[in-house]
Amino acid sequence: MLLRYQVSDHCYMKVLNKLCKYLKLVCITAFLLPYTVVADDFTEMPVDAGRLEVFVECSRCHSMQIVNQQGLTRSAWEKLMVWMVEEQSMIAMDDDKEKLVVDYLSKHYSPEARKEEFQARGRLRYP
Amino acid sequence: MKVDKQKITDAYAEHGELADELIFGRRTHKDRRGFLRGAGLAAMGALVGGFIPFHRNMPAGLIPAALAQSEGIAGKDGLIQLSDRPLNAETSVHMLDDNITPTNRHFIRNNGSAPASVDADNWTLTVDGLVDQAMTFSIEDLKSQFEVVTKALVIECGGNGRAFFYPPALGNQWTFGAVACSEWTGVRLKDVLLAAGVGDGVIYTAHEGADIHLSGDTIKSPLSRGMPIDKAMDDDNLIAFAQNGEALHLMNGAPLRLVVPGWPGSLSQKWLTRIWLRDQVHDGAKMTGTSYRVPNRPVAPGEEVATEDFEIIHEMPVKSLITTPANRISHLQGDALQVRGHAWAGDIEVSAVAVSIDFGATWQSAELDAPVNSHAWQNWRVAVEFPEVGYYEVWARATDSNGISQPHAIPWNPKGYLNNALHRIAVNVA
Numbered sequence: 001m002l003l004r005y006q007v008s009d010h011c012y013m014k015v016l017n018k019l020c021k022y023l024k025l026v027c028i029t030a031f032l033l034p035y036t037v038v039a040d041d042f043t044e045m046p047v048d049a050g051r052l053e054v055f056v057e058c059s060r061c062h063s064m065q066i067v068n069q070q071g072l073t074r075s076a077w078e079k080l081m082v083w084m085v086e087e088q089s090m091i092a093m094d095d096d097k098e099k100l101v102v103d104y105l106s107k108h109y110s111p112e113a114r115k116e117e118f119q120a121r122g123r124l125r126y127p
Numbered sequence: 128m129k130v131d132k133q134k135i136t137d138a139y140a141e142h143g144e145l146a147d148e149l150i151f152g153r154r155t156h157k158d159r160r161g162f163l164r165g166a167g168l169a170a171m172g173a174l175v176g177g178f179i180p181f182h183r184n185m186p187a188g189l190i191p192a193a194l195a196q197s198e199g200i201a202g203k204d205g206l207i208q209l210s211d212r213p214l215n216a217e218t219s220v221h222m223l224d225d226n227i228t229p230t231n232r233h234f235i236r237n238n239g240s241a242p243a244s245v246d247a248d249n250w251t252l253t254v255d256g257l258v259d260q261a262m263t264f265s266i267e268d269l270k271s272q273f274e275v276v277t278k279a280l281v282i283e284c285g286g287n288g289r290a291f292f293y294p295p296a297l298g299n300q301w302t303f304g305a306v307a308c309s310e311w312t313g314v315r316l317k318d319v320l321l322a323a324g325v326g327d328g329v330i331y332t333a334h335e336g337a338d339i340h341l342s343g344d345t346i347k348s349p350l351s352r353g354m355p356i357d358k359a360m361d362d363d364n365l366i367a368f369a370q371n372g373e374a375l376h377l378m379n380g381a382p383l384r385l386v387v388p389g390w391p392g393s394l395s396q397k398w399l400t401r402i403w404l405r406d407q408v409h410d411g412a413k414m415t416g417t418s419y420r421v422p423n424r425p426v427a428p429g430e431e432v433a434t435e436d437f438e439i440i441h442e443m444p445v446k447s448l449i450t451t452p453a454n455r456i457s458h459l460q461g462d463a464l465q466v467r468g469h470a471w472a473g474d475i476e477v478s479a480v481a482v483s484i485d486f487g488a489t490w491q492s493a494e495l496d497a498p499v500n501s502h503a504w505q506n507w508r509v510a511v512e513f514p515e516v517g518y519y520e521v522w523a524r525a526t527d528s529n530g531i532s533q534p535h536a537i538p539w540n541p542k543g544y545l546n547n548a549l550h551r552i553a554v555n556v557a
Contacts, residue, residue, distance in 0.1 A: 061341035065210035071295035075431075080297065083416070089342040111294040121290050121302070 041065065050104030053097055061088070067105070071114030074106035136190065140205040140219050142453055143188020157459070159187040202376050204231040209299045213237040213341060214378060217287075217304035220550075221453035223469070226499075226506050227279055228307035230371050235378045236284050236305060238413070239349025242337040242398050247374065247382035252366065256333065256403030259324025266368050266383060272322070273314035278363060279503035281308045281471045285391030285419050285440055288537075288546025294429045296543025303448060303550065308469065308504040311386045313367030316402075317360045325356065325404060332359045333409040334385060334396035351411030352393050352419065356404070358441070361474070363388055363502040366399065388502035389474040391419050391440050391544075414439070421540045428539040442473035445533055446547040447480055447507070447525035454552040460516045464554065467508035470495070472527035480507040483522045487535060490524070513556040522551040 041064040045051050058067050072080070081098060084090040093101060107113065138146035147153040151174075153167025161183040162168040172178050175191045200206060206216035216235045223232065247266055255261035264272070284305035286298050320332075333353040340347040358364075365386045368375065375381035380397025387394040393413060413419060420437035447470035458464050470477040476498060481490035493509035513519055526532040533549045 061343075063210060063212040065212070066299075069209065069300045070297060072297060073294070076297060087412075087416070089340070089344050089347060114295060115293075118290075118293050118295055121300070 041068070044068065046108045048104060048108065050100040054101050054104050057093060057097075057101060061090070068109065070109050071111045071118060072106070072109060073111060074102065077102050077105045077109075136199065136205075139188070139190035140207055140222070142219070142221075142455065143190065144453070145455055146190070147188060153187075155187040156183075160184055200235070200378065202231060203233075203235070203378070206232070206234065207304065209301070213239060215299050217301055218307065219453075220303045220448055221450055223304060223307070223448060224450040224467075226308075226469075227371065228309045230309065230373065230376050230379070233307040233309055233370070233376070233379055234284070234305045236299070236392060237338070237378070238393075239338040239340050241377055242339065245337075245377060245381050245398065247368070250382050250400075252383060252399060253401045254319060254323040254403070255401070256405055257326035257329045258320075258404055259326060262323045264319070269314050269319070269366060269368070273318045275312060275314060276365065277310055277312040277369075278365065278500050279308055279310050279498075280363060280365070280386050280388040281306065281502060281504050282386060282388060282392045282395055283307075283443055283446075283471075285393060285443070285544045286542075288548070289543030291537055291546060291548070292428075292539055292543045296539075296541060298543055305392070306446075306448075308471070309370050310372070311365050311367040312369035312372070313365035313386070315362060316364040316366055316385065316387075317362060319366060320359065320402075320404070328406040329356050329404045331355060331405045331407065331409045333403045333405055333411055334394070334399065335401040335403075335411075336380075336384075336396045336398040337400050338398050348412045350393060350396070350413050351409070352396070352414055353405070353409030353411065354387065354390065354394055355441075358387075358390065363500075389442055391443065393419055408439070417542050419544070420542065421544055425538070426540060430541070432541050440544060444545055444547040445472040445477060445525050445527040445531055446470065447477070447523050447533065448550050449521060449523050449552050452552065452554070455555075456552075457555045457557055458513070460513055460556045463510040463512050464521075465508065465510055466493075466521055466523075467506065468523060468550075469504040469506055470523075470525035471504040472525065474502070476501075476528045477505050477525045478528045478530075479526045480505075480509075481524050481526075482509050482511060483524070484511055484513065484519050486520060487522055493523075513554070516556050519554045519556055520551045521554055522549055524549045 042055050045055060055064060058064060085092045138150060151167035151170040154163040155161055156163055168182055171191060200216060205222055206218055209215040214235055214237050218232050218234050250266055251263050253263045284301060287301045287305035289296050289298055290300040290302045331353050333351060335351050338349050340349045367386045368383055370379060375384060383399045384397045385395045385399055417434060417437050419440050421440055422432045423436050423438045426432055447468055449466060449468040451467050466482060470480050480493040480495050482493055483490050491509060493507040495507045496505050498505045511521060524533050533547050535549060537546055537548045
């Protein structure tokens with residue numbers, strides 16, 4: 001469990017990033033299971049500028065699983081950043097970091113990027 | 128070989144027979160047991176670590192116990208997890224088949240983290256605000272001072288069905304399973320409010336729970352919603368301490384919660400500690416902005432709607448589910464297919480359920496039971512026959528006592544609430 005509450009530690013995440021492949025192989029024992037959860041959330045994120053920043057900033061309070069379910073427009077992500085700061089006590093990022101984070105989110109978790117997944121889910125309803 | 132037990136467990140929870148086929152290439156005999164022409168037997172044997180001697184008896188869609196993920200949510204069975212922190216999980220439609228939803232199949236919707244201590248003996252509920260006499264009760268006080276009642280009550284998340292919105296709507300992507308009808312035991316909210324005395328000018332309730340905001344800030348509330356006082360005085364709202372005859376499950380709000388059927392589940396405050404009465408619309412967490420609100424007019428998919436044009440959701444709309452059979456089954460032509468499910472309609476009753484096997488061109492009435500009590504879902508069943516082999520869809524449509532039916536298309540709105548589009552399943556008739 002320890003690791004899940006240290007995710008804001010940058011250096012640690014960089015090491016974890018490198019170790020991910022290795023970790024996934026050894027994380028088959030119950031003892032290490034929590035590590036796999038964090039590693040999986042991170043490894044499932046598309047590799048691109050801002051990936052680590054998004055992971056670190058957005059896994060502080062909830063896991064990435066709250067974020068990676070979404071497919072939102074840039075303006076919706078921008079509004080959400082405001083909501084997260086004003087209503088949910090997120091510490092505001094500096095402008096550069098916020099741009100990096102919003103760029104990443106609106107590129108990889110946009111309606112277009114998620115279209116196939118949402119359509120596949122739609123097939124549950126539309127057989 | 129690395130085996131991802133969680134993925135296999137999820138696949139079986141979603142659709143056992145399909146998981147059989149996709150993971151192992153398994154097909155069963157006509158009696159839905161065994162391995163037709165041995166397909167999939169070797170693959171399954173390899174993963175469970177040996178030959179399966181009684182393979183001819185193995186039912187279709189049964190996850191081999193050796194592969195079942197045992198790490199799942201304690202006290203829950205086969206829920207599909209949407210997020211781990213906070214924990215949000217829904218039930219597969221075919222696992223909602225029971226008339227009364229067992230506790231282990233009741234969905235979980237959390238806005239924050241569960242309280243660290245949920246000691247029933249030392250739990251207190253405070254009723255204050257605009258009341259004649261502020262009061263604090265232990266759970267024992269509630270049991271001894273008020274009539275204890277048990278009712279089957281529907282709780283449905285306002286965002287159930289959000290996953291089918293496109294453009295996608297912000298929030299947890301619930302499919303069908305954020306709904307349940309368990310038997311809840313507790314005291315009537317109305318009796319407790321009357322004991323404290325509803326003050327002059329009260330128009331709204333405000334609910335508070337002991338869960339902790341995700342930021343860890345103990346002063347901040349993750350969720351605090353309320354309802355108009357008229358709705359609060361409905362006989363079916365309970366302050367509940369038992370579900371299906373047992374103490375509440377931690378993730379369903381132990382040891383004390385509200386159950387406010389017919390309206391969005393977020394009104395049924397879990398880990399309940401306080402109810403206060405107000406002379407204004409409550410403005411707690413998730414009451415304002417666009418939370419649990421819909422536009423005051425029909426809008427186009429993807430349309431931007433100004434925040435001031437959103438209105439608080441009251442009653443939930445009429446809806447039904449087909450819980451048997453599961454989606455995408457094969458069926459023998461000539462045999463009638465027994466189809467069944469549940470239907471519910473906010474604060475009122477469902478007056479009819481009909482099914483169609485021809486994409487809505489013609490409809491056949493289902494047999495519909497009366498609810499066991501008001502605000503319980505109603506069970507329905509119908510036998511359908513298929514004129515020839517081929518691909519069919521069974522559609523189900525409920526109509527409420529005001530004559531309003533479920534729509535065919537999804538009523539899109541920006542936050543993805545109130546999706547009551549009709550449910551359908553695919554049947555391959557061979």
